[in-house]
Amino acid sequence: MKKTNNIILETSLKALLFFIVLYSVYIFTAGHYYPGGGFIGGLMTAGAIVLLLITYDIKTVQRILPVNYRIITAIGLLLAIGTSASSLLFHVPFLTHRFTHVELPVLGEISLHTATLFDLGVYFVVVGVTMTIIQTIGEDE
Amino acid sequence: MEILMAFVIGILFMSATYLMLSKSLLRIIVGTGLLSHGAHLLILTMGGLKRGSAPLLGEHADNYTDPLPQALILTAIVISFGVTAFFLVLAYRAYQELGTDNVEEMKGTEPND
Amino acid sequence: MTNLIVLPILIPLLTGAILIFLNKKIVAQRIVAVFSSILTMIAALFIVQKVHNEGIQSLNISSWEAPFGITLVSDMLSALLILTTSIIAFCCLLYSFKSIGEEREKHYYYSVFNFLLVGVNGAFTTGDIFNLFVFFEVMLMSSYVLLVLGGTKIQLRESIKYLLVNVISSALFVIAVAFLYSVVGTLTMAHISERVSQISADGMPGILTVIAVMFLIVFGLKGAIFPLYFWMPGSYYAPPAPVLALFGALLTKVGVYSITRTYTLFFYHDKGFAFQLLSILAILSIVVGVIGAIAYWDVKKIIIYNIIVAVGVILYGVSVMNPASIKGAVYYLIHDMIIKAALFFLVGIIINLTGSANLKKMSGLIGRYPGVGWTFFIASLALAGIPPLSGFVGKLLIVQGGFEGKSFFGAAIVLMSSLLVLFSVMKIFINGFWGQNQTYEGEEKAPVKWLLIAPVILVAISALYGVNSEAILPYIAQAADTLVDPQIYIEAVLKE
Incomplete structure (x- = not known):
């Protein structure tokens, strides 16, 4: 692909990308009690990668992030299914979730949910699926 | 508010129908997008529009917002997101393979007997 | 075990996810897929037995009590349908090994196959109307x-x-769910049924009739009933035989199941309009399907139009809505799933051998392939409902129900359709298998012996299903009881 002169985009991307990814992680962890969760977080991460794709080209991005997004999708699926299926081991209805409050040194009181693991699965699935779709359309010129 | 929403939904459905009746595949896809937006708004309206209170505040709360329509919409949005994305990819592949995005030219040509 | 009824959904889901990792290793994919389909079958058998012994099983997902959360409900109808689905899926896998082609196998065929089963089994099991939509998707x-x-x-x-x-x-x-929610304010099917009876104490309100018709349109599009079948002959013509068998045997039947479920559970107060409409559309489906099946000279098209006939017959049984006709409809539904899958497999073999779907270009296959010929012959007889094969009992019950319900015209149409259905499949037999012995290009390459395994299993099951109807009828009757008396279903789910 011909090198295009988009210096503004490239420069601002270097600063912006980390904020977008960081914010997507925040959105992901904020879920359950506040607006947020795996789906939105995943979409935002995918958005960051798409911004990367727009700025550079598909080959460069593949070099920076050498991942197969279909595998990411599958890992996410397994994580979500595994978490929900673990209720089979405890003889409680499918998808039942457990949570507990713990006291951490710096962060203070934090609630830990098994639903977060499920949401992490959703996060991976969303990133994987979105990127697979965009790559499929973007790949062939 | 409900009356206003009814008009908005009606306009969305109307535009969706208009777009889906056109010949260009891309317009049809945009039409299906609008159609699902209309359906999502309809769920929200049908659940009853309220503002200013939390979804559920124990058994004896005197005012609450029904959280169910929002959960339904979120699910429906995710699904229509997936379907629309798939439709776009399919339309693109079909355009490459068949050389046209005009549905008029996509009629079956196999002999039927 | 608490979570027994979730297994037919969970096993294919897990398999589908695992198979994504194995997409380049075809043999490993096949082994995992067959193993999981056998597991699903065993789970389905356990569910059928448990429902038979202990009544309807329900599971409140996430431990939310019944009307508030999503509930999975396994009554006899859904248990039997899941068992049938898993048997057909197993046969379809066997058939796919030698016919679907490596290219498709590498591109996640088995994965997607399993996700399809998740959707089908989920739609059969769920007890929540919106969850039904999700599984449909x-x-x-x-x-x-x-x-x-x-x-x-x-x-x-x-x-x-x-x-x-x-x-x-x-x-x-x-949209239909939104309307229904605004009227009854709940999504759990059992709870909807209860609320609908409360507000229809003296006649069902008009808005519910509108919703009933909307549901008929939605599920009718999937199940291909009379005015809404237009997409089916074209779309089902495109994919290869195993996929076609899966679609023809399962997808349309999910639509039929949903109509049966919603109409017998929600809208049974409206015998006047909604059921009348269903009955008329069912009869028209039979007529249109038979005309299509007779008119075409294309083996695939003939069987595809026969799907429409079967959908009409089953829904006619539902629309009459008395114990005999419902029993017949359930019996015929299961019979039709098995036999349609077998017929599509056989048609796939014929096309594989002759390289064409056109009846006028083939003849004399029975000389060299007697196995294919006779299996097809028995399958055709079963489809048309010749005793003692399985189609007979179902049709008999539906017709009996029709006469009891004073619906003579519809019952007569069902009877006549059998004759014409027999004619349409015999046309394939006479033109394809009898006559001048021809040789076709590439016919030696077709792995006929292997491909024949799946249809032979299914035809044998269909024959046993017909011959043993005495032993099977208690199960069918249990399924029909729940459909005729929604109170059983409501009590089992809401645990009042």
């Missing part, structure tokens, strides 16, 4: 992929139409 998404997998021109073209029709019907589904 899982099923449809997988069916889009299966339909387009391979990417030939005809597949791409037909997929677009199929997708568009289903996107519109999904939007209608959401």
